[in-house]
Amino acid sequence: MKVGIPRGLLFYRFYALWKTFLEELGAEVVISPPTNKGIIQKGLTYAVEEICFPAKVFLGHVLYLKDRVDLIFIPRIVSFHRREYNCPKILALPDLARNLFNIPEERIIGDEINMREEGMRGWRRGFLNIGKHFTTKESKIMKALNLAEKAHKDYQANLKKGMLPEDLIDHKNPLPLREKKIVLLGHTYLLSDSYINMNITEKVNDLNYSVITPDMVDEEKKRYYLSTIPKPSFWTISNEIIGSTLYHLKERKPEVRGFIHLVSFECGPDSLVGELIERLLKREKESLPYLRLEIDEHTGEAGLVTRLEAFVDMMEWRYKSLESYVSPFASS
Amino acid sequence: MKATFPHLLHLDIALGVLYPTLGVEIITPPPITQKTIEIGVKLAPQNACFPLKVTLANFVEGIELGADTIFMAGGVGPCRFGYYGQIQNIILEDLGYNVDFVLLDHPRYGIRPFIKALQTMAGGRVLSSRVIKVASLAWKVLRFTEDLETERRALRAQVKDRQKLDEIVEGALEQLRQVNNEKSFQAIKEETMKKLDNLERKETEDLIKVGIVGEIYVAQETKINFNVEKILGELGAYVHNSVSTVEYVLHTLPFTRSREKLEAWELAKPYLKRFVGGEGIDTVGSAIRYAQWGFDGVVHLYPFTCMPEVVAKSILTAVSRDYDLPTLHLAIDEHSGEAGLVTRVEAFVDVLERRKKLKKKKVEVS
Numbered sequence: 104m105k106v107g108i109p110r111g112l113l114f115y116r117f118y119a120l121w122k123t124f125l126e127e128l129g130a131e132v133v134i135s136p137p138t139n140k141g142i143i144q145k146g147l148t149y150a151v152e153e154i155c156f157p158a159k160v161f162l163g164h165v166l167y168l169k170d171r172v173d174l175i176f177i178p179r180i181v182s183f184h185r186r187e188y189n190c191p192k193i194l195a196l197p198d199l200a201r202n203l204f205n206i207p208e209e210r211i212i213g214d215e216i217n218m219r220e221e222g223m224r225g226w227r228r229g230f231l232n233i234g235k236h237f238t239t240k241e242s243k244i245m246k247a248l249n250l251a252e253k254a255h256k257d258y259q260a261n262l263k264k265g266m267l268p269e270d271l272i273d274h275k276n277p278l279p280l281r282e283k284k285i286v287l288l289g290h291t292y293l294l295s296d297s298y299i300n301m302n303i304t305e306k307v308n309d310l311n312y313s314v315i316t317p318d319m320v321d322e323e324k325k326r327y328y329l330s331t332i333p334k335p336s337f338w339t340i341s342n343e344i345i346g347s348t349l350y351h352l353k354e355r356k357p358e359v360r361g362f363i364h365l366v367s368f369e370c371g372p373d374s375l376v377g378e379l380i381e382r383l384l385k386r387e388k389e390s391l392p393y394l395r396l397e398i399d400e401h402t403g404e405a406g407l408v409t410r411l412e413a414f415v416d417m418m419e420w421r422y423k424s425l426e427s428y429v430s431p432f433a434s435s
Numbered sequence: 436m437k438a439t440f441p442h443l444l445h446l447d448i449a450l451g452v453l454y455p456t457l458g459v460e461i462i463t464p465p466p467i468t469q470k471t472i473e474i475g476v477k478l479a480p481q482n483a484c485f486p487l488k489v490t491l492a493n494f495v496e497g498i499e500l501g502a503d504t505i506f507m508a509g510g511v512g513p514c515r516f517g518y519y520g521q522i523q524n525i526i527l528e529d530l531g532y533n534v535d536f537v538l539l540d541h542p543r544y545g546i547r548p549f550i551k552a553l554q555t556m557a558g559g560r561v562l563s564s565r566v567i568k569v570a571s572l573a574w575k576v577l578r579f580t581e582d583l584e585t586e587r588r589a590l591r592a593q594v595k596d597r598q599k600l601d602e603i604v605e606g607a608l609e610q611l612r613q614v615n616n617e618k619s620f621q622a623i624k625e626e627t628m629k630k631l632d633n634l635e636r637k638e639t640e641d642l643i644k645v646g647i648v649g650e651i652y653v654a655q656e657t658k659i660n661f662n663v664e665k666i667l668g669e670l671g672a673y674v675h676n677s678v679s680t681v682e683y684v685l686h687t688l689p690f691t692r693s694r695e696k697l698e699a700w701e702l703a704k705p706y707l708k709r710f711v712g713g714e715g716i717d718t719v720g721s722a723i724r725y726a727q728w729g730f731d732g733v734v735h736l737y738p739f740t741c742m743p744e745v746v747a748k749s750i751l752t753a754v755s756r757d758y759d760l761p762t763l764h765l766a767i768d769e770h771s772g773e774a775g776l777v778t779r780v781e782a783f784v785d786v787l788e789r790r791k792k793l794k795k796k797k798v799e800v801s
Contacts, residue, residue, distance in 0.1 A: 151748050153739070153745045179708070179709070181709070187512075188511075188712075189513065191711040191743045191746050192745070192746055194709065194711045194712070194746075195711045197708075198706065198746075202750050203752070213708075334520075334544060337511060337512030337517060338513065368482070369482075374480055374481075374482035374484075374740070375483060375515055375521075375522050377482075378522060379521070379525065382526075385529075
């Protein structure tokens with residue numbers, strides 16, 4: 104049975120897990136090709152105009168797979184962390200795809216994975232339900248899940264070492280390491296799809312900086328620094344962004360020179376969390392520069408490059424005069 | 436303590452009934468005007484949803500009138516509303532306002548802060564007979580203000596003298612502000628209903644029926660949504676609004692459930708399988724219910740970029756296709772212009788009227 108995984112949204116996070124799990128259950132996994140102009144065009148044509156850019160791209164991938172596979176894998180990942188949620192668009196993803204393209208319900212694997220209330224139990228139940236599309240033997244499903252989780256751990260370990268999801272998925276050559284670093288904040292699906300983010304990692308690398316993404320920060324550190332703010336948000340990915348910002352701010356390493364926050368224009372969580380980060384950074388006495396780059400289908404590459412270059416110039420200037428700089432917003 | 440709170444249609448009337456008896460001084464923020472919106476847009480994050488901006492501006496205007504405490508509710512997501520309080524608090528702090536931000540959050544973020552916030556909001560004790568008595572009166576007042584609006588929407592296209600209708604409703608709302616006991620409330624209620632019943636009606640013709648669905652704040656707050664229901668009513672449509680603060684509160688409280696909402700959720704199931712935050716699933720369910728009730732069209736009102744409503748909008752395209760239900764989507768934010776909105780609503784009503792005529796003809800021929 105051919106199962107298609109659309110390359111978008113949480114795919115970049117769970118690539119190894121999903122692929123291993125489905126393959127262990129005997130499915131032939133088809134992953135849609137890297138985002139290209141045609142896929143984006145399809146997404147833009149069919150999706151409502153106000154949904155965020157990554158979701159439009161995702162729907163383009165779904166349409167690409169629609170007539171090429173038997174089943175489309177769009178699990179409803181309500182939550183992958185206790186007491187937290189994903190964004191409403193991810194919660195409704197199978198329904199969006201189904202209603203938009205008139206795909207019959209039985210052709211979509213859209214089972215719910217929800218760790219919000221029950222933690223790992225919700226996780227396992229979700230995968231058990233997914234597995235039942237392929238086999239009735241629970242032991243076989245659990246075995247596949249174990250192997251998949253192992254693959255997921257390896258994948259995460261590689262990410263932590265500084266590899267980017269695209270390096271691992273498409274076996275790209277990693278970019279050369281630079282001495283100076285920029286913390287690149289944002290949702291994995293935006294940071295990892297080099298077509299929709301206009302290859303920002305490479306552009307930053309050309310300017311002589313390496314990027315550090317939230318995936319490269321220890322989970323415990325992120326969670327610890329998150330707990331230092333009054334009320335964390337209820338979106339897991341945004342929480343990771345807050346946590347890694349505070350981590351880099353509080354445990355300052357000399358090679359980290361600034362923050363770039365990549366946001367898609369319609370992103371709801373990041374519209375609030377971005378503001379929070381900006382204000383937390385401004386309150387710090389010796390803070391680091393912060394740039395918010397908004398991306399959507401209308402973003403021009405030239406404008407992005409100009410802003411990046413200006414930001415890098417500003418960072419270097421700031422770094423040289425850091426000792427004389429005191430933020431006007433900092434409380435003494 | 437002088438407390439201020441955000442506007443939500445006639446919430447200020449109900450709170451005005453509640454608080455004097457509780458011994459908490461409240462300062463009602465000035466009515467929402469263009470200036471309010473400008474303040475909100477200036478201070479709030481650019482891409483935040485519109486209700487955050489307006490409520491933040493309510494706080495600022497309330498503080499300028501002398502408030503030193505803010506009452507606000509929180510949430511558990513995934514809609515952005517649950518995080519408003521945190522963002523608004525940090526913005527007010529950075530602006531240098533020294534106010535007490537009392538946030539009534541979900542008990543899952545700590546039962547002690549929850550009880551403490553509830554106590555502050557109730558002016559001391561939570562459960563005394565006096566609190567319960569006045570709270571139930573305030574609740575009835577809130578219900579009645581919504582009933583009044585429902586009447587006004589339904590009657591506007593039917594009565595001969597629309598101005599008289601507005602006068603009666605506005606007069607009743609003004610009187611409700613002075614209510615302090617059950618008896619005076621009942622008197623106002625009976626008198627107003629009698630007045631509304633006595634209004635002269637036009638010859639009954641086949642009115643087109645339009646339902647309003649959408650996000651709780653924008654679909655209700657007529658000062659934000661350019662009073663779409665009035666525009667519709669004056670174009671000759673019978674209007675019904677599925678959004679209600681009362682039902683929302685009923686559904687949020689631990690031991691009560693809103694029957695209306697449960698029904699809508701059940702109806703939405705074939706299209707949207709689960710709650711997606713805010714009123715996303717209610718919007719879908721209510722639109723289906725309007726289709727079943729034989730309404731001619733649905734107007735979908737929501738703040739620009741609202742996450743649950745964008746999901747609902749995507750799914751409404753399928754509902755609209757399957758039930759042959761014309762749907763007008765109106766995204767509201769600070770850039771919405773009244774003239775453009777009126778033109779769209781007029782065109783929509785024209786479409787509905789034409790469809791209705793054609794349908795009638797078909798029936799006559801066959």
